[in-house]
Amino acid sequence: MNQRIIDLFNTTFQNITALTTFDTTKERTTLQAKKESEDAYHNSEDYKHLLQQITLKKQKISENDKAIEHNKELAVLKNKIDSDKHHLQICVALKTLLTTRIQVETNLAIVSSTSCTEESLKDLLSSLNLYSLSLSQEMPSELTNQFTEYKETYQTYLNKSMNVVSMKLSNLMKSQNFPKSPLTETTKVKSYTDFLQSHLFAQTTPKSALSNALMTSTILLVQQLFQREDSKLYAYTSLDLVIPYIR
Numbered sequence: 001m002n003q004r005i006i007d008l009f010n011t012t013f014q015n016i017t018a019l020t021t022f023d024t025t026k027e028r029t030t031l032q033a034k035k036e037s038e039d040a041y042h043n044s045e046d047y048k049h050l051l052q053q054i055t056l057k058k059q060k061i062s063e064n065d066k067a068i069e070h071n072k073e074l075a076v077l078k079n080k081i082d083s084d085k086h087h088l089q090i091c092v093a094l095k096t097l098l099t100t101r102i103q104v105e106t107n108l109a110i111v112s113s114t115s116c117t118e119e120s121l122k123d124l125l126s127s128l129n130l131y132s133l134s135l136s137q138e139m140p141s142e143l144t145n146q147f148t149e150y151k152e153t154y155q156t157y158l159n160k161s162m163n164v165v166s167m168k169l170s171n172l173m174k175s176q177n178f179p180k181s182p183l184t185e186t187t188k189v190k191s192y193t194d195f196l197q198s199h200l201f202a203q204t205t206p207k208s209a210l211s212n213a214l215m216t217s218t219i220l221l222v223q224q225l226f227q228r229e230d231s232k233l234y235a236y237t238s239l240d241l242v243i244p245y246i247r
Helices: 002-020 025-042 045-112 118-134 141-175 186-199 209-226 239-246
Strands: none
Touching (some): 025 045, 045 118, 045 141, 141 186
16 A cells, blocks of 8 residues: 555656656747747738738628618508508598589589579580599409499489489470470570580490490480470470581
């Protein structure tokens, strides 16, 4: 046991002696040469160029990060603008529907009154045409119900307009004992007839069932004007027969 302790002590002593007497000159020389080489590289143009490249890349990365954030902000802003634009389209479309509807109602009320003039007939015709044109416009999906009602109301206004003008034409010609007596209000008769023609006889597109029914009732209404004992035009059935007497 004592011998083992003595051997361990001797080995440890030898190791310590070897470390204290070890020549580190070579290692120091190697490390010094390496340090000088690194210092020389750090002071070289290549190293400076590398640092510049690294700096530029860092700047580019920073700029790209800013651009990405900016694009995100732009995307949010674009979505908001698109949303606002869509809401504006809804408002404009709704305003168009309401404005056109009010114009037709106003003009129809004037034509229905006793103060109906040729100008008021033109205004009604213009507003009806504008109403018809607006039906061909694309509407936002949010206004589907309103647009459906708007379409249905157009036919109602058209029917009312035709009926009002037809009755005015009928009453006017009856009061003048048409076609025997000279017409003292030729301009009015012509205006009424032109109005009816513009919506019934001059249409080039296929007519709906309501339009066909309205045309038939209008023709029959005018036909009644000729079903008097003093008229020689009893057999005629078309509103076109009125034209020769008012041109």
